[in-house]
Amino acid sequence: MNHLVTGQVLLFDDDPFTVPPTEAARVLSDGAVAIDGDGRIAGVGERGRLETEFPGAARSAMGDALILPGFVDAHMHYPQTGIVASWGKRLIDWLNTYTFPAEMQLADPAHAADLAKRTLDLALAHGTTTLASFCTIHPQSVDAFFAAAAERSMAVVAGKTCMDRNAPPGLLDTAQTAYDESKTLLAHWHGTGRARYAITPRFSPTSTPDQLSALGALWSEHPDCLMQTHLSEQLDEIAWVRDLFPDARDYLDTYESHGLLGGNGLYGHAIHLEPRERDRLREVGAALVHCPTSNTFIGSGVFDMGQAKAEGLRVGLATDTGGGSSFSMLRTMAAAYEIAQLAGTALHPAQLLWLATEGSARALKMEAEIGTLEMGSAADLVALDLASTPAIAQRVAQAEDPWEAIFPTIMMGDDRAVAGVWVAGRRSAGSC
Known part of the structure; x- marks a missing residue:
């Protein structure tokens, strides 16, 4: 009817x-x-x-x-729903103090299922109908999120978060298990109903070159999938990447040299980019995802939306909960407006609403379906x-x-x- x-x-x-x-x-x-x-x-x-x-x-x-x-949240972490608005310091401290302990709990399938349902219900209550989420290293965390979304007929993006170093033992996989488990999950969920799979290395500091290469190989086998990760969120993070990858030209090169740069790539934060990085991201048509409440909450820096759009970069908008401090895309738009003001741009209401709907859908390459x-x-x-x-x-x-x-x-x-x-x-x- x-x-x-x-x-x-x-x-x-x-x-x-x-x-x-x-x-x-x-x-x-x-x-x-x-x-x-x-x-x-x-x-x-x-x-x-x-x-x-x-x-x-x-x-x-x-x-x-x-x-x-419906609003489209292009970057968030459903395993962190329970720790949203936790007092924190810098990114690495926040990960070690709150994020990693919370993610270890998703080894329990029942906990993962409860958290997935809670996250999606909170999103819907705030008008968000699509989310792109990082899961944990546990395959059951991915199954729980996609299953909960299917129960609600929601179009979502998600993937197993892969880490094989610089994290607690209970959250480490290997290059091989990251490849194998991601491939199995991808085969099961990608394109099933409204589900879309994203190959998901957390960020370069928590993946060895071997793991990045393995995930790059998987992406080359399934180029229609998205790939989501983090890029240039904080200056001390960038310095850490430089120490871990001394031969890399810049942070983006740690992905590019391992096959993890492409038009279906989603790069969260991307605040402190070098000119070469901006050029390459634009050349391949990759998407940046602006996470304004997270950037202020953790003190990451000022994303220059005016510059990014003027240069022709694709940009989506996201809550980044739980590093972000709100499940609301309205609050996220407000923060995006405030941050843009600090960078010298007054975003029009139409621009903010576009970012939270069609802009984020375009970042996810899903504008034919949502947004x-x-x-x-x-x-x-x-x-x-x-x-x-x-x-x-x-x-x-x-x-x-x-x-x-x-x-x-x-x-x-x-x-x-x-x-x-x-x-x-x-x-x-x-x-x-």
């Missing part, structure tokens, strides 16, 4: 970083999204027209709520109440255009702003 979700509808006609944002995006004040019986978008436009085209369709009337694609309201895309939607708190409502009452009405929710909104979530056309049980 067809279904109409009515309200204000946000549409993107172009990339708001390549054309003026107000030309790239528009808001239909009385719009609708039509969903077909297969959970895909069958039409988008003015409400009256769609009511005529889809007579008898069921209705979710969202009033003045803003309807847009847009294009015909045939999966009907993964979020409806945002633009007056969810008194503080936001009093600001919206003074708005003179749609962007002035939307921006306060980006800056001050949280899960209270999420009026409804649809995944593959079905309203999420956790929606209001």
Whole structure:
């Protein structure tokens, strides 16, 4: 049965970083999204027209709520859900104090399953319908995440995190087991339902050259898969990489020389890049993933969004929980705005919303399936109440255009702003 979700509808006609944002995006004040019986978008436009085209369709009337694609979180760590907002110092201290002990617990399949379900339910409550997650070295952690996502019909990306040095013994594999177990998991999950596999070396300091080469070989055998890792997050991390790889030209070269640089690569953080690194990432079409709440929480540095987009780099947006301090992509957009201001760029609301939807979907190479309201895309939607708190409502009452009405929710909104979530056309049980 067809279904109409009515309200204000946000549409993107172009990339708001390549054309003026107000030309790239528009808001239909009385719009609708039509969903077909297969959970895909069958039409988008003015409400009256769609009511005529889809007579008898069921209705979710969202009033003045803003309807847009479900948020896409392009880099996070579901094993760290339980340690989000833990007091920390620098990256390596934080890993040793909180992350590694938490990840060791996922050797227990029951714990992994509980944590995966909790993470996905928290994401949906905040309007996020797709996540790209690092798992742990334990294959059961990958199975748990994909299984929980399948139960919720969510499109997700995940992979076994591989480490064979500089971590506790209980979190180490080998070059061979990393290859073998990743290959088995990839064969089982990649393309099964809405699951996508990502080959996942944590970062160069925790993988020997042999392990990086093994994972590079696996990627060359399965080039349609994504590869996710971390790059140039903190200056002391970069110095550590230099000590571990004295022959490398730079941090990126530790991946490039082992077959781990490509257009399907996702490089989290990427704050302190050298000119050669920026050039190579652009040349191959790789994606950077900006993690603003994490970058401030752990004191990593200022990512220059204006420079990255001006240079033609692909960029997604992510919470990076638990290093990031919020499950909310609204809070993540707010942090991205604040960090961009520090770097000299004032991001428009349309640019922020694009980053959290289509931009992140493009980073994941999934824009044909998620992140847009294009015909045939999966009907993964979020409806945002633009007056969810008194503080936001009093600001919206003074708005003179749609962007002035939307921006306060980006800056001050949280899960209270999420009026409804649809995944593959079905309203999420956790929606209001």
